[in-house]
Amino acid sequence: MFENNIEKIKILAIESSCDETSAAVVVNGREMKSNVISTQIPLHTLYGGVVPEIASRAHIERINQVIEKALEDAGETFDTIDAVAVTKGPGLVGSLLIGVSAAKAIAWAKDKPLIGVNHIAGHVAANFISNPDLEPPFLCLIVSGGHTTLTRVLDYNEFEILGQSVDDAAGEAFDKVARAIGLGYPGGPKIQEKAKEGDANAIQFPVAKVTGKKYDFSFSGLKSAVLNYLNSMKMKGVEVNNADIAASFQKAVVSALVGHAMDAVEEFGEDRIAIAGGVSANSAFRKAMEEECAKRHIKFYRPDMILCTDNAAMIGAAAYYQYLKQDFSDYSLNAEPGLKL
Numbered sequence: 001m002f003e004n005n006i007e008k009i010k011i012l013a014i015e016s017s018c019d020e021t022s023a024a025v026v027v028n029g030r031e032m033k034s035n036v037i038s039t040q041i042p043l044h045t046l047y048g049g050v051v052p053e054i055a056s057r058a059h060i061e062r063i064n065q066v067i068e069k070a071l072e073d074a075g076e077t078f079d080t081i082d083a084v085a086v087t088k089g090p091g092l093v094g095s096l097l098i099g100v101s102a103a104k105a106i107a108w109a110k111d112k113p114l115i116g117v118n119h120i121a122g123h124v125a126a127n128f129i130s131n132p133d134l135e136p137p138f139l140c141l142i143v144s145g146g147h148t149t150l151t152r153v154l155d156y157n158e159f160e161i162l163g164q165s166v167d168d169a170a171g172e173a174f175d176k177v178a179r180a181i182g183l184g185y186p187g188g189p190k191i192q193e194k195a196k197e198g199d200a201n202a203i204q205f206p207v208a209k210v211t212g213k214k215y216d217f218s219f220s221g222l223k224s225a226v227l228n229y230l231n232s233m234k235m236k237g238v239e240v241n242n243a244d245i246a247a248s249f250q251k252a253v254v255s256a257l258v259g260h261a262m263d264a265v266e267e268f269g270e271d272r273i274a275i276a277g278g279v280s281a282n283s284a285f286r287k288a289m290e291e292e293c294a295k296r297h298i299k300f301y302r303p304d305m306i307l308c309t310d311n312a313a314m315i316g317a318a319a320y321y322q323y324l325k326q327d328f329s330d331y332s333l334n335a336e337p338g339l340k341l
Contacts, residue, residue: 008028009083016087020037023063023067024312033076034071036069037306040055045185049185059095059098084106087118088119090120090338097335100335115323115329123277129304129314138270139151139268139274143279144171145175148219157322165219166218168218168219169217169219171187171278181230194246202245203248205252208221254282279308280308289302
């Protein structure tokens with residue numbers, strides 16, 4: 001559908017919502033010409049999580065170089081791009097402001113359209129780069145450090161929210177449990193690796209249901225169950241097996257995610273489902289989704305690994321469809337840390 005377009009719309013996109021400074025050039029929402037990501041994980045590992053003030057300073061130090069590298073890798077300049085896109089929220093307000101300020105300055109100086117993009121919509125759009133045949137409507141499960149959202153993607157950048165986390169997001173629970181069993185930050189990759197050494201059936205951790213809200217998620221109780229288990233074993237003087245804890249915890253998270261997704265597939269009769277967000281890189285989650293979709297003859301889509309975590313290419317993909325609708329921002333564009341999908 002989009003490959004036949006004669007006009008090539010090249011968007012310079014900027015992402016700085018949390019602890020990744022990223023810039024990319026994306027053509028027609030599907031072709032990633034560059035995607036430069038500068039991670040801050042080494043800076044925050046010492047503190048066991050993201051420190052907002054440190055994140056903001058790091059964005060200031062890196063953003064110009066990241067933007068320049070993205071243009072260089074794509075063989076473009078500020079003059080040859082057609083628009084500037086940036087994450088406006090949700091995220092850390094200080095971090096968001098760095099990206100928004102840079103995008104506004106470029107758009108103003110070069111007289112280019114400015115496009116403010118919802119970060120969560122960006123995660124969904126990562127699938128358009130990795131899966132050129134994917135078009136709405138479809139179901140999408142967005143799972144990251146700050147968000148767990150199950151939505152029907154009715155059109156590009158048009159969503160019907162079915163359910164979301166009422167307390168801890170799945171990624172947040174991964175970080176907290178990893179810290180509790182001494183694995184450190186970031187929790188997701190560390191638990192995934194540790195879980196490979198353990199027995200996922202060793203401990204029966206709860207899979208929470210939210211009363212009256214079929215598709216909402218709750219991971220706070222699961223996190224508490226892990227902490228209670230650790231405290232109980234300590235009081236009894238019993239040595240714990242961290243690999244078994246990691247595997248059993250991961251199984252409970254995956255069960256909740258996949259269960260909700262498959263319930264939605266059946267209720268709404270959808271034949272396509274995608275996943276997105278940092279936790280969509282989790283191998284156990286991807287495998288479980290793939291297996292359940294195969295049983296139901298459902299097409300399963302997921303982003304390439306580099307597009308699961310925060311990156312600017314996904315922002316450029318989402319921005320293209322706003323560009324087509326002339327959904328531009330003016331120079332009053334500001335950071336919206338609590339922005340909803």
